[in-house]
Structure formats: C-alpha cells, structure tokens
Amino acid sequence: MNAWFADLMVLAAEGKEIELSDGGVLADFVWLIPVVPMVMAFVIVFFGKRSPLKGWGMAAGTMGFVALYGTVLFLMNTFGDPIYHEGTVHLADIGSQTLGAHIGDLMAIEWGWMVDGLSIMMYFVVGVVGLLVFIYAKGYMHGDIRYTWFFASFTLFAGGMLVLVSAPNLIQLIVGWELVGVASYLLIGHYWEEHENSSAAIKAFLTNKVADVGLFIGAIMVGTSVGSFRFSEIMAVIGEGGGDSALSRFAFWAGIALFIGAMGKSAQFPLHVWLPDAMAGPTPVSALMHAATMVTAGVYLIGRMFPFYNYDGFADETRWVIIIIGALTLLLTGLIALVQDDIKKVLAYSTLSQLGYMVVAMGAGAYTAGLFHLFTHAFFKALLFLGAGSVIHAVHSNNMSDMGGLRKYMPQTYWTFLIGSAALAGIFPLAGFWSKDEILASVSYAGSNYTTAQGGAALGNFVLVIAILGAFVTAFYMTRAVSLTFFGEYKGKAHPHESPKVMTYPLIGLAAGSVVMGFLNMPGITSFFTDSVGARILAPLDHHPESIDVVLALIGTAAAVGGIAVGYRLWFADKETQKLRDTFHIPVLYPLLERKYYIDDFYMDGIVRPVRGPVANAMNWFNGHVLDFVVNGAGFLARGVGKYVYAFDQRGLDGAINASAGATGASGGFLRVFQTGRVQQYAVMIFAGTVLLVAGFIIF
Amino acid sequence: MTIVQFLVLGAAMFSFGVYGVLTRRNAVLVLLSVELMLAAVNINLVAFDRFLADQLAGGQVFALFVIAVAAAEVGIGLAIVLLIFRNRRNANVDDLDLMKL
C-alpha cells in the first residue's frame, strides 16, 4: 500500500481508520466471475444443443456459480472487513513514455478485476437475480425454437455485465458496456421473424451507440488527461485535489460526456426511447435487463466515477445537469406509465421512472442512496417482470385489457406481484420504502447544502417536490396495473392457470428479497449497505443520514398512499367509475402521454428517416453524379480527344507508319522465298552463315 | 612432312562431305557424306596428335572414339532412314518438308 493510497483510505473513513481486507485468496479468483459466463456463452453456442438440458443446465450452472461467489463476497464484505483488491493482467502497451512531449503518449491495455464494495454489490445482484431469472426462464422459454441460442445470449448478457462491473479501468468498462449492448440486441430481437422486434433491437442498439459516443469521448478525455485509464490512477489524481491538473481542466465536458454514456444505458430522458420498445424480447430478458443488468450500468458508471462528480474542482458542476435529467425522467416517464395498456410497458416506464430516482440521487451526491435504490429495485422489479411474465404465460396476451380477475386463478403470482408493487410504491417496511426514503432525504439535504454551481437550493427543493410527486404517480400506476390484472372480471380468451413451480419459486425468492433487503440500510439502525459499498479507493464523500427523517418519511408514505387511494377510486370499483375515468382523459395531455410526448416520432421523422432517406440518397447521388462525373468526364474527354488525334494520325502521321508496314510486308515476302521447308536448303544457309561468321572472326 | 598438308587434305575432305550433305537426295547418301566428314576430322586429330607429340596419345584415342561414335551414329541413322522408308515408301530427303506447314 503506497502513501497516497493510505491517505485516501483515511479520507474514505472520514476520520476513522477502517481495517481493509484484501479479500484473501477469494479475491484473487474474482476474474472467474466475468470469464466463466463469457466462455460458457460460447460453449453453449457450440455444445448446448447436444447437452442434456439443451444449454439451460450450463447457463444456470454458470449463474449459480456467480451467485454463490457473489453472495460469499457480499457477506464477507458486509459483515467482515471491507474488501479492496485490484487484479491486473497486462495485455499491451501502446506508445512510449520516453517521448513524453505530451500527456497520454503511453496507453496500457489491461484486463483486470476490481473487488471493492461497489463491484461486490453488483456481483451479488447480478448473480442472485440472474440465477432466479435463469431458473424462471427454463419454464417460460420452454418449447422456444431457439431455446439453446437464447440461453447462450442470455449468458453473454450477464457475462457482459460482469465484465463491466469487474472492470478496473475505463477500457474494460467500455468492452463490457458494448458486450451488454450487443447481447441486449440479440435478446430483444430474439423473435426476429417479426420486423417490429428486430427494429426494436436496432433501436436499442443505436440509441445506446449514440450515448456511447459520449462514453468514448468522456473516457478518452479522462484517460488522456490522467495518462491512464485505471480507476485507481484517476482517483489518485482526484484525491490530490483540483487546481490546475489536466483532468480538472476537462472535467466539465468529460463529466457531461460520461453522463451522456450513462444516459444511454440507464435510459434517461431523452435517450429513454429504446427501453419500452425493448419489451419485444422475451419476458425473462426484460426482467434481467430492467433489474440487474444493462440499465443499472449507467448508474454504476456514475457510482464508479463518483468522486469525479463530487470533488471540488472536478465535474461537480455537472451535477445540476444530472439532477435535472433524472428529475425529468422520473416524472415524465412515470406519467406515460399511467396510460399504457401493455403490462410490460407499464413496468418498463416504471423502470424508467425509478432510474430517474437513482440518477437524481447520484446528482444530489447521495452515493449510497442511489446505489441502495438500484439494489432494492433490482429485486422488486425483477419480481414484477417475472410476475407479469407469469400472467402473460397464462393468458397469452400482453394487454391488460385481456386480463382481470386473475387473483383466483394464480394466487402465488398474485401475492408475489402485490408484494412487488407495494415495495415499488414504497410502502413501509418493504425494501422500496427504505431506499426511496433515503433518496428523498438526500435530495432534501442537497437542496439546503449545495452551492449554486452544483445546482443550488432552489433546484434541490424543486427536485424534492418532483420526487414526491413521482412517488404518488408510482403508487397510482401500480395500483392501476394490479387492479386491471388481478381484480374484476376476466376478459381474456385463453384459460388462465397458475404457472409451473420452476416459475413460481423464483417469484417467491424475489418477493422475500423485496421484503428483507431494505433492512440492510435502515437509517440510524443498520448501515451494512453503506459500509459495504462505501469501501473503495476514494471516498465518495457521501452524506448518509444518521437517523430517519420522520417528516420526509411520512410525506413520502402519504404520497404513496394517496396514489393508491386515487388508483383504487378510479380502477377498482367498476361501472360508476367509468365517468371518472373519462374525465381522466384530459384532452391535450392524454394524447401527449399516449404519443409519449412525440419524442419517438421526432426521432423517427426528424432524424432517422431523413438520414436514411434524403440525406443518404443525396450522398449517394453526389457520389454518382458529381464525383463520378468528374472521373467519367475525364475518361470520356480523353476518348473524345483521342478520336481527333486519331483522325490527324490517319492523315498525317500514318504515311510513315504505312511505309514501315509496307516495308515489313515486302521483306517478309522476300524472306518467304527461303522458307521452303527443305532441310537441305536450310542446311546450306546454316553452313553459309557459319562460314560468314568464322570469316568474320578471322578477318576482324 | 608439314602439318598443313594433312590439314588441307582434311579440309578438302570435309568440304566434300559438306557438299554431299547439301546436295544428295537420298538419305543414305547423306549419311555417307557425314562419314566422309568424320573421316576428315580423324585425319586432323591424328595429325595434330603427331604434331604435338602427345605422350597420352590423346588425338589418337579421340580418333578411336570418333570411330566408335560414328558407328553408333550410322546404326541409329540407318534405323531412322529405315523407319522413314517404311512410312513413306522412299528415303528421299526432298519429301521431308514438314518444316514448312
């Protein structure tokens, strides 16, 4: 442990020394966590079909390994000494430090694995939630035409996420980032026979790619100004303080650029459009994508770079941007969820809204709060999606207008779904309550403590109001979804039935998680989670509330209960509420929500279609009619000139040419005489030639 | 005895041989003329051997070799003539004008 490292650890503990563990031998083999799924994905592609369980066994086994490893690490980290370990394998060096004329001449390409609180938390979430989803998928995907392929890409998906979260440097993070993107492309487009599905896959990939431009540029800015892509090196520079370092000069734009990258994966407004469409994939994919992998990547990135966004003189001035984007996402997408008929889309917009919460928390400087919400959300959102999948499996439709009254047919699904909804709405004492409350507290703290450049008090309070409104909206749309699905009369055609055990057991497991995970971090009572994710190389400068803010907790709960009440009034009682529902169709607003604020339309008609159509065609036309005009024109001109030259040639120069041709002909005619075919005549000539030659030699 | 007298004799015989090769129509006679040329060569070889008083008798030995090779040549040559004759029913050199097609 070198000097600055020791200093930083002191900083991390905010005054008090923390015993750091290097994780022992367990941490040395963490590289297995990303590598095993990546390798197994290929193994499944090539050998899955021949294996007894057609690839599921290998996939689930892989996730089981990750879940086990992640759980052990998480327990060690939470209840033992915090672990910090960084393993590195050197892959290649580019450039040379000796040139040294400017920064960033030497670039090391490294592969490594990070074992700290943040990573361990992600291993745990991805492993456990992933394992449950994989078990569930065995039942859900039963009989699929590309069953094995599905599990291969599903394993790749989880593996990509694990590569991302295990990355100790920005380049490996980008590798994992893109792997997650490509795996999501494969999974969203799993039913590629339908044009819509492959379009949704492309939309997801391209939207992410747009955001990746930000990530690339941000990573390049940070990496070149620090001279290394390693987080530990970057954190070292940040730990030394702002001042005139190259990093702090680029900090604002680098911060914005990295955040744009995070906006893509974490689907923040206005790059959120791909996530609802990503519902085109099978339901387990949605569950994993919305809970543990992919959308959490953006929040994870901000968490990983958190000191960069939080220390004076660096990107702390971008925080107001982050808060505003998060708040916009939180409220706007929550409202859209109100008008959706497709149950998965309701959940998708709900995810967007919850991601908004996380980003708001990150923007407000509440490191623990944001990650804690990520953590709890992973459990209940996976639960909700799997529950929705169970329902869809039963009624063969995504639309809530085809459901209703399913409470009787599928009790296990009903109860677990209800728990998930309550947790999402933030009902005491479920997981969602604790995490959401912590976010509200953090935003309130931000409102009163942060400088103007960081957003200031007005913004903080404004966002607090939005967050409370969001809690109301969340409770509202979840109530609507529950009532339309499980209460009232059954309106569908298929015969609903409870799902097989392989699908309900994961639901129960996740429901249990949704209940208990909140207890890990009850302000003033437990701080396991805070201590766990806080163990890292450079303190995130978190402000963790010492005790519960009762007023805020009550306000939040009141908002949730209010949402439930309004939802109950509008959607539970049937006949006479129809009028009420009609008033809910407010003219301008309702179509606006139904059309999703016209953002998708703007992207399609304003950007994608023009670029694919007129702009691209113009370029192609330019190629054929302008550039090639010059080329072909030169060619034809040369040929035209050639004709005149030829004409001149025929009349003028050809005299000489014809004469020489004539001479050739004549001499040929003359020599022809000697070609008789008689050997003896030839022999005469040979001897004559010899004589002449010899004579020549003798005489001269 | 001067060396030149043998050489001139050899040259004359050689030239007769050349003349024969160039003018004879019958393939056997062409071969005959070639023999004449070889004999001329032999005269030269032996004459030079004596002229140089070669201890190894190189010229004479070579003359012997020439004789041996000439015998072989005659054998092959006659066989070829025979073959041509068999295919063409005569051994006339004039008819061998495949060189001009």
Add this chain to the structure above:
Amino acid sequence: MFDNGWGLSLIVFLPLVGAGVVMAIPKANEELQKMTALAFAGVTFVLSVLLAFAFDYGAADTYQFGADLNWITAINSRYIIGVDGISLPLVVLSTFITVLAIVYSWEHWPEPHNPKAFLVLILVLATGMTGTFVALDLILFFVFFEVVLLPMYFMIGIWGDRNEITIPVFKRTTEMRLYAAIKFFLFTLFGSAFMLLGFLALYFTSGDFNGGVNTFSIEVLSEIGRAGLWGGTFSFWVFAAMFLGFAVKVPMFPLHTWLPDAHTAAPTVGSVLLAAILLKLGTYAFVRISLPILPDEARNWAWFIGVLAVIGIIYASLACLAQTDMKRLIAFSSVGHMGFVMLGIATLTDIGINAAIIGMVAHGVITGLLFFLAGSMSHRYHTREMARLGGNQKLMPVMGGILGFTAMASLGLPGLAGFWGEFMSLLAAFNPLEGLSQGLFRTLMVIGAVGTVLAAGYLLWMLQKVNFGEPSEEWAGHEFHDVDQWEMAAWAPLVVAILAIGVFPRIVFGATNDAVVQLVAKAFGG
C-alpha cells in the same frame, strides 16, 4: 534460414514460382492446379508465420531478415528488402488471406471458369502484395505496387459482374466489369504516375545531401528527411505528388469512387483481396514513405488529411445507408473504415499510427470475411439486392450467424478486432502531435465518433434486411445449402483471427509498437 534475405525473398517470390508451375500444368487437370496453388500459398504462409516467430520483437524498430543487393546499378536502385514491426503484421496478413482465397476458390469459380488463369492471377497478386510490404527501395516498391494492378484488372475484367449498367450523367451503358476494371486501372495508374514523379524528385535531390550519390533507399531518404534537409515548395510538391498516389489507393475521399465499382464488379475472391490487402498498400505507404521522408510536410498536411479522413467516414457511412446492393454497401463501408485509419495516421502520434496499423489488419480480416459472405450469398440467391433477401437466418443459420458476427466486428464491437483501430484513432485525435491544431482534431474526434453510430446503423439495417424476418415468397420452401466445407475452411480462420485480435491485441501491437515509437521519435523528434 531467414539470413541474408533468403527467407523473405522466398516469401515474396514463392507465389510467383507457383504461378509458373500452375501455368505449366495442363488446363484439364484442375485438381492438380488447385493443389499446386494451395501448396505454394500454404508454404508461403507457413514461411511467413515462421518469420513472425523468428522475428526479434526486442528490436522491432530495425529492419530484419533483410537483403541489400545490386539491382539496377545505372540509377542506383537496389534490391533492398526487410521487415520491421510495422510491415510484419501486414506480410503475415497478406499471405494468410491468399491461402484463404485459394481455399475458398476450390468450389466457387466465377464465370467463365478457367481456374488455371484465376489461380495464376491470385499468386501473382500475392507476390505483388507481399513485395510491396517488404520493399525498402522506392523503385522496388513502385514495381511491386504496380504489379498488383494487372492481375486485379484481369480479375475484375474477366470474371467480373456481367450486368449492364448505365453511367450517370453520360447515359452510356456498358458492362459493369469492363467499366469497373478500366476505372480501377486508370484511376490507380493516374495516382501512381504522380507518385513516381515524387519518387524521382526525391532521388534527384537526394545526392546533394548524401555525398553526391543519388539514392532510392527508403532508409537513407528517411535519414535525410529526419535531418530536415528538404524544405519549402519542393517538399510541398513532392508530398502532394506522393499523397495523390497513396490516397487513390487507400482510398480517401474524394478519390474513392473507383472502389465501390471495383468491389461490386469483382469476383468474390477479387473483392476479398482488394479489400483485405490492396487498400493497405496506400495506408502502409503513408506510414513507411511519406511520414519519415517528409516529416515537416506531413505536419503541414496533417490537418488536411485528417479532415478528408473524417469527411470520408461520415460521407461513406451516409452513402452506405442509401445502398440497396449488399456488396456495394460493404464496399462503401471500407471507405469509412479506412477513414479511421487515415485519421490515426493524420494525428502523427505513436498511438494514432499504432491504431492505423491494427485498423488495417482488422479491416483486412473483417471486411475480407464480409466480402466472402456477400459473395457466397449472391452465389446462392443469385442477387445482391437486399430488398429481395430476408430471412437468411432461417434459410442458412450458420451463414447468417457468421454474417451477424462479422457485422458486429465491423461496427467496432469491443472484444472483436475492429474496436481497437476505431477507438484508438479517436483517442489519438484527442491529443495530436504538438503543433497540430488541437481544436480541429478534437472536433474531428467527435465527428468521427458520430460516424461509429452511422456505421452501426447501416450494418444493423443490413442485418435486418438480409438476416431477419421471414423468408420472402421468392425463397420460401427453397432448399439452400448452408456453409460448405470449403467456405468453412476459409472463414473459420478469419473468425478466429477477429476474436484473437480483439481479445488479445498484443498480437499486433507487440510487433508494431516499438517500430512506430521509433518512427515517430525519429520523424517528429518526440
């Protein structure tokens, strides 16, 4: 065995010997011709791999296995060859692709058949390609550079696409292959004429700085250039002339218009070789000749090259979006990818040039594979119109899978070969060589990064049109033969190479880095 340049000369000329041997085999005995060609190409490849193993990576910045013999004494042009870290990957790449091209050809003969002539052309091409990468004398370089032209001309002109096309604006109709072949030949020749002028100018002035001895030796000329002895208008015009010659070959916007036509018209193997190796001759020449010999002028031109490169990236990507012909789309994408390579070179930094070289290698394997696939698909469907395809993944799962994989590699997915070149040239553009305009290059970086989005767009839409969806009525119920053994034999190594370079870029960087660092240090003083 590689002493005194023997091994290297063998690698260069063995294919030529092979061409002679194949020529001597009777026309009817096709099997023997193929075996012979494959044997010669295979032995050459094995030799080049041995060369790579024998190569001293600790001294990658020096020319190894070289020879220096009298050649044309009258103009002091010498037979100087050698490999350093920059040319080694390209030599291996070109022998590698040649073998695969012959393997692929085994069962896929474009009309009008005649394997003998075709194989002879491939082998002659191989000599030209490897020769260009090892030549260290400008005239020798020029000869190899031009040797490549003729076989490719015949390949396109004889085995090319026989469809009639109408030339825009001029409204003349002609056969695609004839138009493309002539355009390719004349365009390149036009460039190389200027290039030769540049070489000659260097030659005739080199004596003044070299003790009165005019020379074509790249090493000696680089020494002179390093000392900054050429300058002013003279070096401007020389650089311009060489730029014209190399830029046509790369090809850079706006000199690229021969490329889509040539690629589209060429037979499959022709497009593969064209894309995988021939385009690299231009970029390689920039690194090997322009930069070290005229470093000051390279500084002056860097902004111009960078701007053209980025225009090429965006322009080609947009043009790709408008394509209906699969092969033409891939051809245009080459222009875009070579734009990234040139952007890397234009930064004049070690990272940028490293990026350029790995970009070249990656583009070679990826686009080569894409052209193989496009060729095999049009061989089966008898059309390259993407609108008529669709559902390929259902009809031919394996081929569809490989197409998807390669498209992903082409759009620069990390973990596959294409990523390093793109990402690192962007990285280099953020911090170009001291003295170049940072603002400009950073703008270029952002625009180039946007180009990656467009690249993802056209490749994904291509995949959607070709691979996804239900097969159209035209093909429904058709039995298609999925990837056959020869195709597999030719493609599997490429797939492995794409993965290997992506996961372990040291395969390339290990060789190039020291050489590039030395080159940059010498030319630009660090």
Add this chain to the structure above:
Amino acid sequence: MTFTDWVAQAENYVFLAIAIPMLFSAWRVVASQNVVHSVLYLVGALAGSAALFLLLGSEFVAWTVVLVYIGAVVVLFLFGIMITRAPLGQDVELSQPLRQRLPAAVVSGSLFLLMTGAMFDAFGGDVIPETEATRTFDVGISIFERWVIPFEVVSVILLAALVGGIVLARRDPDEMTEEVVSESEEVPQ
C-alpha cells in the same frame, strides 16, 4: 620449311600418292550417280585415310579404321541401300538439281578456302616432328588409364545406340496387329 625443302622430302611423295586418289574418291562419293559406287568410293577414301595414319605412325588407329569402317560400317551402308530399295541404275538423279548444287558448291568451296587460309596463316611451314610410331600398347595404356571415363561413356553410347537402333527399326508388334485388324474389320472409334 620452305617449298623446296618440302619437295626434297621423300615421305611427301608417299603422302601425295595417297592423298590424290583419296581426294578423287571423296569427290566421287558425293558426286557419283550410282549408289553402290558411292559406297565403294567411300571405301577408297577411308582406306586412304588408314594409309595416312600408318604414314603418321599411328598403327592402331589405322587398323581400326580398316576393320571398323571398311569392314563393318560400309557393309551396314550396303544393307541400308538394299533395304531402302535405293535406285541402282545410272538413270536416276541422285543429287539435287543445279539450282541447289551451285549454292552448296559455293558454300563448301568457301568453307574449304576459309579453313585452308586459316591453317596456312596459323601453322605456315611447321613440321611434324620425327618420333617413333605409337605402339598399340601405349594407346591401350592411355585409354585405360587416362581416358577410361570417356571410354566407358562411349561404351554406354554404343549400348544406347544398339537399343535405340533396335527400337527404331523394329516393327511394333501392336502396330502389326493393328494393321491387321484395321485391314480386316472396321473398328468403331
């Protein structure tokens, strides 16, 4: 040696006595209108050369010429003439017409003049030294010591010629049967 010296030497008369008939014979070989005469004149020319060899003191060569050439080769030629049914009368033109003979004469004549001129120029009046005649013993030693490899090579050539002669002159059994077959029935191809 001047001309007067030359005239004074006795051997030179012997030489002339051999050489003049020899030249005449040689001329008749190439000019005779009778095939058999040509062959017989060749015998004369060769016998003359054998005599010259004796004069020069190389007995072994001389007797070899007599035995091999005159004894064997000439007989072979006679066989060849018989087999090829060469015209035996005087009425047939054995030589080419004058149109062909004239250039041939010019060429061979100038060849002769050229060689003669060159030889006189080079050797002038150089005299062959008076040495003892070469004994057969010496020739034998020389062949089997110094010249043994060429000797073996020549033996191989002879063998090859032997085989070649047989192969060439032999009538192919297949050919014969084919001829028989093609004469007797039509073989569809």
